Amino acid sequence: MAVTIKHIADKAGVSLATVSRVLNDSGYVKEETRKKVVQAIKELNYTPSAIARSLTKKKTNVVGVVVPDINNPHFGELIKGISKVVDAANLNMILCDTDESTEKELKALQLLREQRIEGIIVSPTSNENDFNSECLNTLENLGIPIVLLDGDVKYSNFSGVFVDxxxxxxxxxxxxxxxxxxxxxxxxxxxxxxxxxxxxxxxxxxxxxxxxxxxxxxxxxxxxxxxxxxxxxxxxxxxxxxxxxxxxxxxxxxxxxxxxxxxxxxxxxxxxxxxxxxxxxxxxxxxxxxxxxxxPTEEMGRTAMELLLENLKDKEKSHVNRITMHPKLLLKGSEKFKK
CATH class of the missing domain: 3.40.50.2300 (Response regulator)
Incomplete structure (x- = not known):
């Protein structure tokens, strides 16, 4: 049987509102009462639902990341860079793999919207006009900070990190x-x-x-x-x-x-x-x-997440920042011409 805050309230002999104030650390609760609630939580082995907390606080502390191919080491390195910043900021991440499919990309964006995420980093699958307009509309309708990574979306005005x-x-x-x-x-x-x-x-x-x-x-x-x-x-x-x-x-x-x-x-x-x-x-x-x-894939991922954090701090004053990084040619001999 799932333990609810009603079970805690009954065991501690307090109201549901009091349990809620203790769980969310909001409002005044007498120290003696607080101890009763905490003890009841321990005895019932209660774990607060992250979704329930997010509904109460109207904040999930979750960001979404959408990439075309998670099996490709290139995107693995991008994700590694993103994850380092996510962990340092005490956030959580939902990762979606679109398998290079425009349809799956749109579906992933809608799914993330339903999860009430704070912001999205997306590596777009396509830049063609037909898909692009639908993707752009979807991204704009999310109403949350967006950062593009490794690929652009035509006519968009989102922050992004790209390579030349x-x-x-x-x-x-x-x-x-x-x-x-x-x-x-x-x-x-x-x-x-x-x-x-x-x-x-x-x-x-x-x-x-x-x-x-x-x-x-x-x-x-x-x-x-x-x-x-x-x-x-x-x-x-x-x-x-x-x-x-x-x-x-x-x-x-x-x-x-x-x-x-x-x-x-x-x-x-x-x-x-x-x-x-x-x-x-x-x-x-x-x-x-x-x-x-x-x-510089890992650096690109890290920079993209840092841009997203900047916009999350003040959504009302978010600014567009588009960064292009330079690739580096490394010659190892396979370019030689053997006549």
């Missing part, structure tokens, strides 16, 4: 070009997302800066998943005019790409060069020296 994806991709392609590559394929992320669009822009910008024609046949549209990296790399290897290098737009597709290369007996960089966006620490453990564009 154009710059990162540009530098990665430039490294390949400096090695002598001119036939460079790119496996993009889900092209309805802003990071994927920006990385493709960086790719094209680097080619144009070196007077290299953009070959649409070398642009392969992935979805950030390992399987798409695997299948698209197989398509690349079957091309008659095969490229000499591949740029993968995220870590999971890099895994799929490497798997396909290994199955075909393709050596990196002797037979195919690679530069990847996002680090995969498991590759370091396996001794695979893959060049990649590193993003």
């Amino acid at each position: 994806n154009i710059k990162g991709a540009y530098e990665g392609i430039m490294a390949l070009i400096k090695e002598g590559h001119s036939k460079i394929a790119i496996i993009t992320g889900r092209i309805n997302s802003k990071p994927a669009k920006d990385r493709l822009i960086g790719y094209k910008k680097a080619l144009a800066a070196n007077n290299i024609d953009i070959n649409e046949e070398y642009i392969f549209y992935g979805d950030y998943k390992e399987e798409s990296g695997y299948k698209l790399t197989q398509e690349i290897l079957n091309m008659k005019n095969r490229p000499t290098a591949i740029f993968t737009s995220n870590n999971m597709m890099t895994l799929g790409c490497i798997k396909a290369l290994n199955e075909h007996g393709i050596s990196i960089p002797r037979d195919m060069s690679i530069v990847a966006f996002d680090e995969l620490k498991v590759l370091n453990i396996l001794g695979m020296n893959i060049s990649f564009i590193a993003t």
